[in-house]
Amino acid sequence: MLRIESLSITLGEFSVRDASLEIRDNEYFIILGPTGAGKTVLLETIAGIHIPESGRIYLNDREITSIGPRLRNIGMVYQDYMLFPHLTVQQNIAFGLQQRKIPKDEQHSMVAEICTMLEISHLLRRYPGSLSGGEQQRVALARALILKPEVLLLDEPLSALDSRTRERMRSELSRVRKITGTTIIQITHHFDDVYAIADRIAIMREGRIVQVGDTSDVFLHPSDTFVAEFLGIGNMIRGNASSKGSIARITPRTGPEFFAVSPVSGEVVATLHAEDVIVSEAPFASSARNSLFGTVSEIIPFGNTVRVILDVGFPLMALLTRESCADLHLAQGEKVYATFKATAVHVIPVNGD
Amino acid sequence: MKRFSLVLTYLVLLTISAILVGLVLYSPLPVLIASVSSPEIRFAILLSLLTSMASTGICIAIAVPVAYALARYQFLGKRIATLALTLPLTLPPLVAGIALLLFFGTTPWGKALDAAGFAVIFTPLGIIVAEVFVNIPYMIRILRSAFSTVNPRYENVAKTLGCTDTGAFFHVTLPMARSGLLAGTVITWSKAMGEFGAVLLVAGATTMRTETLPIALYLNISTGDLSLAVAAATILIMISLATLCAVEYFDRGVHVF
Numbered sequence: 348m349l350r351i352e353s354l355s356i357t358l359g360e361f362s363v364r365d366a367s368l369e370i371r372d373n374e375y376f377i378i379l380g381p382t383g384a385g386k387t388v389l390l391e392t393i394a395g396i397h398i399p400e401s402g403r404i405y406l407n408d409r410e411i412t413s414i415g416p417r418l419r420n421i422g423m424v425y426q427d428y429m430l431f432p433h434l435t436v437q438q439n440i441a442f443g444l445q446q447r448k449i450p451k452d453e454q455h456s457m458v459a460e461i462c463t464m465l466e467i468s469h470l471l472r473r474y475p476g477s478l479s480g481g482e483q484q485r486v487a488l489a490r491a492l493i494l495k496p497e498v499l500l501l502d503e504p505l506s507a508l509d510s511r512t513r514e515r516m517r518s519e520l521s522r523v524r525k526i527t528g529t530t531i532i533q534i535t536h537h538f539d540d541v542y543a544i545a546d547r548i549a550i551m552r553e554g555r556i557v558q559v560g561d562t563s564d565v566f567l568h569p570s571d572t573f574v575a576e577f578l579g580i581g582n583m584i585r586g587n588a589s590s591k592g593s594i595a596r597i598t599p600r601t602g603p604e605f606f607a608v609s610p611v612s613g614e615v616v617a618t619l620h621a622e623d624v625i626v627s628e629a630p631f632a633s634s635a636r637n638s639l640f641g642t643v644s645e646i647i648p649f650g651n652t653v654r655v656i657l658d659v660g661f662p663l664m665a666l667l668t669r670e671s672c673a674d675l676h677l678a679q680g681e682k683v684y685a686t687f688k689a690t691a692v693h694v695i696p697v698n699g700d
Numbered sequence: 701m702k703r704f705s706l707v708l709t710y711l712v713l714l715t716i717s718a719i720l721v722g723l724v725l726y727s728p729l730p731v732l733i734a735s736v737s738s739p740e741i742r743f744a745i746l747l748s749l750l751t752s753m754a755s756t757g758i759c760i761a762i763a764v765p766v767a768y769a770l771a772r773y774q775f776l777g778k779r780i781a782t783l784a785l786t787l788p789l790t791l792p793p794l795v796a797g798i799a800l801l802l803f804f805g806t807t808p809w810g811k812a813l814d815a816a817g818f819a820v821i822f823t824p825l826g827i828i829v830a831e832v833f834v835n836i837p838y839m840i841r842i843l844r845s846a847f848s849t850v851n852p853r854y855e856n857v858a859k860t861l862g863c864t865d866t867g868a869f870f871h872v873t874l875p876m877a878r879s880g881l882l883a884g885t886v887i888t889w890s891k892a893m894g895e896f897g898a899v900l901l902v903a904g905a906t907t908m909r910t911e912t913l914p915i916a917l918y919l920n921i922s923t924g925d926l927s928l929a930v931a932a933a934t935i936l937i938m939i940s941l942a943t944l945c946a947v948e949y950f951d952r953g954v955h956v957f
Contacts, residue, residue, distance in 0.1 A: 391856065396860075415859070423857060429851065431876070433875045446867070
């Protein structure tokens with residue numbers, strides 16, 4: 348378990364203010380925040396690159412606040428991978444083993460093992476400059492993972508990749524987590540990462556952690572307008588998709604099935620903007636393919652808008668103006684219909700297995 | 701415009717080549733060989749090589765940490781330090797020479813050094829001191845630019861992989877700044893081989909004692925021994941040519957002048 352207690356540090360224009368977090372063993376934890384929120388500084392401080400001005404960091408109840416990075420057993424992969432350009436892939440991956448003075452033949456077998464897992468054995472003799480983004484990413488992961496770190500820190504690991512590679516790497520990351528059992532902390536501003544892999548997330552703004560929680564909790568119950576606006580999307584529904592042509596039928600764990608425009612089949616997370624959900628007292632004819640029946644479970648005023656949480660078998664959030672909420676006489680326990688278009692549903696594959 | 705600039709380019713090229721080739725071809729080859737192998741020129745070659753290698757080594761040893769500090773850290777007086785460290789670059793070597801002469805000849809520190817056995821004035825040691833003083837700004841500048849092109853995150857990663865601060869520098873940053881270091885070394889060395897003004901003032905021009913190649917050229921031209929002067933000059937031209945080729949080869953993205 349990694350525990351951070353009221354950590355503060357300023358580094359040029361970036362800062363972390365009084366941040367406290369608890370990351371459990373074997374957890375995939377994602378820190379979300381806009382650019383300049385201090386995410387990278389936080390990550391580097393966890394890695395031991397910077398000594399915080401105040402606050403403490405514990406790894407498994409051992410205080411590591413002022414211990415050097417090399418003695419922490421925390422791995423780090425940067426956005427641009429930072430592969431050493433003067434070393435081959437083999438030498439890059441073995442770099443940490445070399446520092447620990449592990450015998451050469453042992454190094455070779457360890458490198459071979461991790462390369463098989465990440466499918467990069469054919470790259471060993473090449474130099475980083477000649478690799479594609481996805482390949483560099485795998486090499487950087489291998490270089491960090493070969494030391495069997497207790498915690499692996501990932502700084503925007505997927506943002507430099509094209510969308511196809513990104514999807515593959517995302518499933519790769521959750522596979523790596525499953526195989527190695529490493530606790531992973533990732534920072535990102537890409538929501539798809541969160542839906543597909545995070546167990547819990549923290550939202551960071553201007554150096555402060557503004558909310559921490561289970562992914563679906565944070566999305567359904569953002570603690571303030573910043574988080575709500577930053578997250579944007581209100582709904583994420585886990586389920587199973589079976590696709591026929593371009594239409595996918597999505598069966599949630601609980602509740603009724605609905606449709607999305609997507610060629611994806613299998614385990615998925617479906618996302619739906621709260622403002623795309625139309626609430627009505629009676630069903631009505633329209634081009635929208637999905638109309639679900641449910642009850643109003645919660646009404647939360649939010650500035651000029653109202654967030655209505657419906658129970659249609661699974662929780663569904665709708666964003667209404669105050670006026671339309673009043674016109675509909677919505678109240679807790681009321682029976683309503685929720686209507687949304689199949690095109691409004693975004694389907695993200697979850698490749699956990 | 702195109703025609704004019706091309707014609708002028710060729711004209712300048714021809715002039716420079718003619719002047720230099722004229723110098724090299726001034727003595728017939730047997731005379732040149734005899735001059736180069738004369739005891740005086742052989743001494744000058746040896747002294748130049750030894751002093752220039754020593755001063756280049758000292759320059760590297762000092763400039764690596766200094767350039768690293770300038771590239772990586774923020775500290776009090778950084779701007780002034782940068783300026784002061786770079787000033788000798790634009791200073792005429794004669795001025796550097798007289799400043800060194802006064803420092804080592806008249807100040808208590810200089811006299812203390814002299815008493816401790818490190819006589820600088822009019823000695824071969826003075827040659828090294830003068831060369832280091834004049835050349836170190838080049839080394840610092842080249843290395844600073846080389847280090848600052850290496851993203852500090854490489855070192856961060858190296859540290860998470862088990863390196864100490866020093867280890868990260870030697871395993872990652874220094875190898876990545878290799879071409880800058882090589883270019884800087886070659887330039888510093890060749891400038892040391894050709895240094896005249898500062899060496900003349902600090903070490904004097906004593907035949908067969910503080911007589912480097914440029915000093916040999918100067919002494920022999922003063923006494924009218926043209927063939928020895930030409931021999932010294934020819935060697936210096938060869939060194940310049942080799943340096944230029946080496947720098948062109950190593951110098952990728954490292955801007956020196």
